[in-house]
Structures are given as structure tokens and as C-alpha cells.
Amino acid sequence: MSEPSTVTDPADPRLADYTGLTDVELRRRREPAEGLFIAEGEKVIRRALEAGYRMRSMLLTAKWLGVMADVIEAADAPVHLVEPALAEQVTGYHVHRGALASMERKPLPEAAEILAGARRVAVLEGLVDHTNLGAIFRSAAALGMDAVLLSPDCADPLYRRAVKTSMGAVFAVPYARLDPWPAALDAVRVAGFQLLALTPAEHAVDLAEAAPHRLERAALMLGAEGDGLTRHALAAADRAVRIPMVHGIDSLNVGAAAAVAFYAVTAG
Structure with a gap:
């Protein structure tokens, strides 16, 4: 068990993992280089531990001591107790969930x-x-996808905001980087997958017609918000598929489009 220790100095080196959490560029460089990520909130911290990630330290405000008592009891890492104002000063934002773990x-x-x-x-x-x-x-x-593959320029799934938005789902779905891009897509095809590129282009086949749920192995490709998949990625795909739209809407947010497409690929 780690007995919580009160920290009152924002410059205390014990809080170094938590400094400047709103500085995206700093954290994107620092966290992978130092081999750490930040889990925010009770559920996310618990899911990270359940997924086998080792805790470096935990930062709590007093009202979360009771809620996190069992985690503190089992922790083999230091637990730092701080006032809400100090947590905000160190992290750069109001930590309304009151619990952070490195x-x-x-x-x-x-x-x-x-x-x-x-x-x-x-x-x-x-x-x-x-x-x-x-x-x-x-x-x-x-929706039952087995894995996620990322191009080299995709964001870090373990960045705090991604972890928080996913509610810890980044710990449940295996992921890897595909490099070099898009040449590494050949390895996906060699593994027996049909590459389906999601695009609003008119020449694409409607998802229902493509019936991806009947494929033995399917890899659904999605691009960034706005521009979508690059022409190189589209050229590397086996087939272009689209979600049919009505009422003059030409596309969905990539998160919404992914959910619809994942259902189409896994249903049946």
C-alpha cells in the first residue's frame, strides 16, 4: 500500500509527470519519449490497471480518497494528495474529475x-x-472490431484526451503503426484482408451492397476529417465503399462514419 503524501509546492519534482497537460505539442513529444501516459478519472484509471498497465504515480484531491481507496491500497506507486487549485496550477486546467494517474x-x-x-x-x-x-x-x-492500424502520422491513442474520449477503450483494442505508409498496406492484404476505403465519392459502392460482413477478413480504411483518405491510400485499396446520404448531406463526422461502418462490417 502507498500512503498518500501531501504536496504543496507546484514545482515539486514528484509532480513532474503532470506538468503542462494542456500543452499538446510538449506532451506529444514528451510522453512517448519517457514511456508514460496520463489516465484521467476513476473509470479510466481502473481500466488502465485492469489492462495491465503499471502505475508510476497517482495525483488526487482529497474528495477522491474514498472513491479510490482500493486502488490506493493496491498501489505500489506513490500517491500525491493536492489541493484543487494546485492541481490546476500544475496541469494547466481544472481537473474536475479529481484523479490522475501516470x-x-x-x-x-x-x-x-x-x-x-x-x-x-x-x-x-x-x-x-x-x-x-x-x-x-x-x-x-x-462494435467488435479486432484491432486498429494507424498510419505514422496519426495521433497518439494514449494521449490524455484520446484516452478520456474513448473511456479507456484504447486499452481494450489492440493497435499498431503501419510504416512505411501506404506501402505497408500490402502486408494487410497479404494477411488475407480485403481493403475497403471509406469515401463519399460517387463511384464508391454502397456499404449495404458491398456486404462487408460476409468477407472472411475485412480492413476498413478511414481518413482524416475533411480531406478523407489521400489518393495514395485510395489507390492502395481493393474497393471504395460509401455510406449513402440523404437530405443533401454529403458526409458524416469521421467518428460517426466509423461507427456506422464498423456496424456494417461486424453485423450479421
């Missing part, structure tokens, strides 16, 4: 490793918005 990252698996046991995977290109990325992971977990 967790150790695990080594990322190779794409071939997670493809070997999968039948339904999502392939994401250029998704840099952490909220969209977290939403896609949440849908992938809820």
Missing part, C-alpha cells in the same frame, strides 16, 4: 502480430484529432 506504456506490437488473430480491423490515415481518435476506438471496442 502510467507506464507497453511496447507497441508489430502489425503482423495483431493481424494474425483478427478478422475485422480499422485502418486510420492521418487522424490527428485526439477526440475523433478516442471516439473511433470507443466505437471499435463497442
Whole structure:
């Protein structure tokens, strides 16, 4: 058990993992380099621990001591107790959930490793918005996708906002990077997957007509908000598919589109 220790100095080195959490560029560079990520809120912290991530430390305000008592009891890492104002000063924002944990990252698996046991995977290109990325992971977990593959320029699924939006689903769905891009898509095809590129283009086949749920192995490709998949990614796909639209709407938010497409790929 780790007995909580009160910290009153925002410059205390024990709080170093939590400094400047709103500085996206700083955290994007620092967290992978130092092998850490931040879990925010009771449910997310518990899900990270259940998924086998090791805790480096925890930062709490007093009102969360009771709620997190069992986690504190089991923790083999230091627990820092701070006032809400100090937590805000250190992190850069109002920590309304009152509980943060610094967790150790695990080594990322190779794409071939997670493809070997999968039948339904999502392939994401250029998704840099952490909220969209977290939403896609949440849908992938809820709708039964087996894995997520990311182009090298996709955002970090373990960045705090992505983890928070996914409600910890990033811990439940295996993921890997595909590099070099898009040449590494060949490895997905060699593994037996049909590459389906989601696009609003008129030449694309409606999802219902494509019947992706009947494929032995399907890899659904999605691009970033706005521009969608690049022409190189589209050229690498086996087939272009689309979600039919009505009432003059030409596309959906990528998170919403992913949820619809994941259902179409996994249903039946």
C-alpha cells in the first residue's frame, strides 16, 4: 500500500509527470519519449490497471480518497494528495474529475502480430484529432472490431484526451503503426484482408451492397476529417465503399462514419 503524501509546492519534482497537460505539442513529444501516459478519472484509471498497465504515480484531491481507496491500497506507486487549485496550477486546467494517474506504456506490437488473430480491423490515415481518435476506438471496442492500424502520422491513442474520449477503450483494442505508409498496406492484404476505403465519392459502392460482413477478413480504411483518405491510400485499396446520404448531406463526422461502418462490417 502507498500512503498518500501531501504536496504543496507546484514545482515539486514528484509532480513532474503532470506538468503542462494542456500543452499538446510538449506532451506529444514528451510522453512517448519517457514511456508514460496520463489516465484521467476513476473509470479510466481502473481500466488502465485492469489492462495491465503499471502505475508510476497517482495525483488526487482529497474528495477522491474514498472513491479510490482500493486502488490506493493496491498501489505500489506513490500517491500525491493536492489541493484543487494546485492541481490546476500544475496541469494547466481544472481537473474536475479529481484523479490522475501516470502510467507506464507497453511496447507497441508489430502489425503482423495483431493481424494474425483478427478478422475485422480499422485502418486510420492521418487522424490527428485526439477526440475523433478516442471516439473511433470507443466505437471499435463497442462494435467488435479486432484491432486498429494507424498510419505514422496519426495521433497518439494514449494521449490524455484520446484516452478520456474513448473511456479507456484504447486499452481494450489492440493497435499498431503501419510504416512505411501506404506501402505497408500490402502486408494487410497479404494477411488475407480485403481493403475497403471509406469515401463519399460517387463511384464508391454502397456499404449495404458491398456486404462487408460476409468477407472472411475485412480492413476498413478511414481518413482524416475533411480531406478523407489521400489518393495514395485510395489507390492502395481493393474497393471504395460509401455510406449513402440523404437530405443533401454529403458526409458524416469521421467518428460517426466509423461507427456506422464498423456496424456494417461486424453485423450479421
